[in-house]
Amino acid sequence: MEIFESDAYQAVLEAVEKAEGRMAPKKRLAVLAALDCFAEYGYDGTSTKLIAERAGIAEATIFRHFPSKRDLLLRIAAPVVRHILTPAASREATELARQHAGEPRLILREVMLSRLHFMRVYEPLVKIVLQEILVNQDLRAIFEREVGGLFQQIAPIVAMFGPKTDLDRERFFRILGGLLLGYHLQRTLVSPDHGWSDEEEVDFMVGLIFDGLNATT
Amino acid sequence: MEIFESDAYQAVLEAVEKAEGRMAPKKRLAVLAALDCFAEYGYDGTSTKLIAERAGIAEATIFRHFPSKRDLLLRIAAPVVRHILTPAASREATELARQHAGEPRLILREVMLSRLHFMRVYEPLVKIVLQEILVNQDLRAIFEREVGGLFQQIAPIVAMFGPKTDLDRERFFRILGGLLLGYHLQRTLVSPDHGWSDEEEVDFMVGLIFDGLNATT
Amino acid sequence: MEIFESDAYQAVLEAVEKAEGRMAPKKRLAVLAALDCFAEYGYDGTSTKLIAERAGIAEATIFRHFPSKRDLLLRIAAPVVRHILTPAASREATELARQHAGEPRLILREVMLSRLHFMRVYEPLVKIVLQEILVNQDLRAIFEREVGGLFQQIAPIVAMFGPKTDLDRERFFRILGGLLLGYHLQRTLVSPDHGWSDEEEVDFMVGLIFDGLNATT
Amino acid sequence: MEIFESDAYQAVLEAVEKAEGRMAPKKRLAVLAALDCFAEYGYDGTSTKLIAERAGIAEATIFRHFPSKRDLLLRIAAPVVRHILTPAASREATELARQHAGEPRLILREVMLSRLHFMRVYEPLVKIVLQEILVNQDLRAIFEREVGGLFQQIAPIVAMFGPKTDLDRERFFRILGGLLLGYHLQRTLVSPDHGWSDEEEVDFMVGLIFDGLNATT
DNA sequence: CATGAATGAGCTTTCATTCAT
DNA sequence: GATGAATGAAAGCTCATTCAT
Numbered sequence A, B, C, D: 001m002e003i004f005e006s007d008a009y010q011a012v013l014e015a016v017e018k019a020e021g022r023m024a025p026k027k028r029l030a031v032l033a034a035l036d037c038f039a040e041y042g043y044d045g046t047s048t049k050l051i052a053e054r055a056g057i058a059e060a061t062i063f064r065h066f067p068s069k070r071d072l073l074l075r076i077a078a079p080v081v082r083h084i085l086t087p088a089a090s091r092e093a094t095e096l097a098r099q100h101a102g103e104p105r106l107i108l109r110e111v112m113l114s115r116l117h118f119m120r121v122y123e124p125l126v127k128i129v130l131q132e133i134l135v136n137q138d139l140r141a142i143f144e145r146e147v148g149g150l151f152q153q154i155a156p157i158v159a160m161f162g163p164k165t166d167l168d169r170e171r172f173f174r175i176l177g178g179l180l181l182g183y184h185l186q187r188t189l190v191s192p193d194h195g196w197s198d199e200e201e202v203d204f205m206v207g208l209i210f211d212g213l214n215a216t217t
Numbered sequence E: 001c002a003t004g005a006a007t008g009a010g011c012t013t014t015c016a017t018t019c020a021t
Numbered sequence F: 001g002a003t004g005a006a007t008g009a010a011a012g013c014t015c016a017t018t019c020a021t
Helices: A007-020 A025-041 A048-055 A059-065 A069-099 A104-121 A123-133 A137-160 A166-190 A198-216 B007-020 B025-041 B048-055 B059-065 B069-099 B104-121 B123-133 B137-160 B166-190 B198-216 C007-020 C025-041 C048-055 C059-065 C069-099 C104-121 C123-133 C137-160 C166-190 C198-216 D007-020 D025-041 D048-055 D059-065 D069-099 D104-121 D123-133 D137-160 D166-190 D198-216
Strands: none
Touching (some): A007 A025, A007 A069, A025 A048, A025 A069, A048 A059, A069 A104, A104 A137, A104 A198, A123 A137, B007 B069, B007 B104, B025 B048, B025 B059, B025 B069, B025 B123, B104 B123, B104 B198, C007 C069, C025 C059, C025 C069, C025 C123, C069 C104, C104 C123, C104 C137, C104 C198, C123 C137, C166 C198, C166 D166, C198 D166, D007 D025, D007 D123, D025 D059, D048 D059, D104 D123, D104 D137, D104 D166, D123 D137, D123 D166
C-alpha cells in the first residue's frame, strides 16, 4: 500500500498511535485508508466498504478495532486536533517568545510558518476537519474546547503584538486563522500547481498585519 | 410553512427562480426544504425523504422536478454562486468605485459590508457551498469559474488599493476572502450570540488592510 | 415522427384502428411508440414515460386513451392476433385450396410465403407476442383461442397434405409453426444482414416437408 | 424448501456451481429462488424482494453474492447456455457419430432425444432464456457465441446427414432448432397434459427430416 | 382532447453493523 | 486478530396512475 507512505499520512498515523497505543497492522491500514477516503469523499461520502477495500482488509476488521464509523472519524481527527494542535502550538509559541523577545515580527513569522507546515503535513486531516466541523457536533465540541484552551495559553503572547482587550485578541486570532486558512486553501485546492513559497507568502502576510497593505506592496 | 419565510430563504428562492423560471408551488417548497435540510445536516446527511417531509410533499414530487438529489443541490447552489455573487458584486464595486473615486477605504468598506450582508442573507447556502466545495467537483468547477470571472472584472478596482502585479492582486483577493470568511464563521458558528457589529468589524479589517495592526489597536 | 412510417408500423396501426375506430392523432402516436418500445425493451422493460417521450406526447395522454398499460399492450396485440391472423389465414388457405386443388405443394408454398410476409410486416408485434406469451396469461388465452379456431378451420386443408388423425394434424401444424418461427427468428434476429430470399427458403422447407432432406439437398 | 428439490433445479444449481465455485448455503437458495421466480413471472416481473422471500433470506443477502439483479440472471443463465449446451452436446454428438457410424438416423434420434431431455431438465431456464434473449443484449451475445461454437464443432457430423454447403448446414441447424423448440413449447406450454412420448415425437420428426411427410404418415 | 403536477407503492441497491468461525 | 456471511433499515429513485385545469 505505498499510497499511504506520504509524510502526511505517517504524521497522522503517529498522532493517532499516540492515543491508541501500538496498533495492529490491519488497524493501521484501516486508519490510513479511512483518512484517505474521508479526505477525498467526505465522511458521509465514504462507506466502510470503500475503506475496507482501499485498506485491503475485511469490512468486519474495521469494527473489530473501532466500535463505529463515527468513532473511527473522531479517533482519527481528535488526536490531531487535541494533542498536536494545542500543546505543540502553545509550547512552540512560548519558546519562540522567549527566544525572540522584543521581535514580534519574527515570532509571528515562525508561528505562521510552523502552522502552515502543520497544515501541509496533516493536509488530508485538515480537509476532513474543515468539512465535518460545520456539521458534526462532536468534532465541533472538541475543536472549540481545544482552540479555547490554546487561546488562553497564548493570550499573553498575542498581547505582545498590540491587542489590549480580549475582543481585540480574539480578532487577532480570527484574522490570523482567516489568513492562514485562505492561503492554505489556495495552495492546496485552488492553485496547487502554482509553486508557492510559504516564506514569501508569510512575509507578505506578516507585513500586512503589522504595516498594512500600503507599506507592503 | 412559516419556517421558510425568512429573508435568507426567500433570497435563495428568488435566485433559483431566475434560473428555473416560475416554479410550481410544490417545487418551491422542495427547494426551500432542501435548503433548510442541507444547511442543517449537510448534503449527505439529508435524505430525500426528510426533504419531502419538511416540505410537506411526496418524495416522488422532488424527483419530478429534479432528476436527482445531486442535481437538486447544484440547481440550488449554482444560481446563487453564479448570478448573485458575480455580476452583482462586480457591478456594485464598479458603481462604488465611480462614486467614491479616490477614497479606496470607503470603497473597500462598502464592498466588504455588502459581501457580509450577502453571506448573512444566504447563510444556509454559504454553509452548504463551503461544505460541498471541498468534495463536489461540479460545484467546485462552477465556483472557480465564477470567482475567476469576478476577479477579471474587478481587477482594475483592486489595483486602486495598491497591488500592482497579478500575483499581488490575487493575494489581495485571497486575503479579503480569508478575512471575510473568518469573520463570517465566527459570527455564525463560533460565537453566534456575541452581538457582532458588522460595521465595527469591517472598520477594523479595513484599518488592518491599509495600516496594519499597530496603527489600528 | 418519421421513425414510425415503416410498413410494419402502419400495418399494425391499421389493424388496431379496425378495432378502435378512427383514432385521435396523439392516440395513434401512442400506439406506434408503444409498439416500438415494447418490441425493443419488452413489456416490463418499457415505462409509460418512455412511450410518452418517444411519442412526443404527455404521459397522461396515454391514460386518456387506454385505461392501463396492460390494456394498451392487449389492445395493440389482440387485433393483430385476432382479426388478422385467423380469418385472413384461413380464408386465404381456403381460397388457395380451391384454386390449386390437387397441388398441395403449391398451396403450402403460398401459405408459408404469406405467413412469412405477415410476420415480416408485423415484425415488432411478433416479437412482443413471442415475448409476452410465455408470461402473460391474457395474451396466452387470446392466442390459444385464436390458434385453436384457426386449426379447426383449416383442418380439412391440412388433411390434404397427408395427416389423417387429429394428432398428426396437430403435429403438422406444430412443425409448420416451428419451421416458420425458426426461419423468422434467423432472418430477423440472428442474421438480419444475410440477404434472405423467402422464396428460396420456403422452397427448401416445402421440399423437406414433402420429401425429406435427402431428396432436397 | 422442498420446492427446490426437483431435478431441474438441482441440475441448474450444479451448472451454476461449476462457474461460481462452492456456494454458501444462502447463495444457493438465492439462485434456486431466482430461477423459480424468473421462470414463473419473467425477469422484470420478479422483484428481488420476492426472490428473497421465496428463498427465506434477506434481500441484502442477494446483493452480497450478486452485484445486481441483472447479474444474477446472467450468472444463472450463462453457465447453462455455455457449459452444458455446447461441450456436452458436441461431445455427445461426436461420440454418437463414432458409435453409430453409417446410421445417421440413429445419431440424429439420440441427439434430439438428449436435447429434449436437456430442455425438460432445464425447463425453467429455457423459458427464461427464450424470454430474455429477445431483449437482453448480454444474454443474446452469450447465446450467439455458444451456438456459433457448437455449430463449428458439429458441422462435420451435420455433413453426414446430407447438407454439403455451409448455408445448407445452417438451414439444417435452424430446422432442427425450430422443430425441437416447437415440440418443447407444445409439450410444456400449450398442451402440458397431453401424455407426450418424446421417443414417438422424435421418431416422427426424424422420419420427416429424412423422408418427408408422405413417407411418414 | 390534452397536459403539468402530483403521488403511494414499489423498486434495486447501499448502508453500518453483528456474529459464528 | 481477522473474516465471510448475513441482515434490518434506509437510501435514492421509478413506477403506473389520478386529477384539476
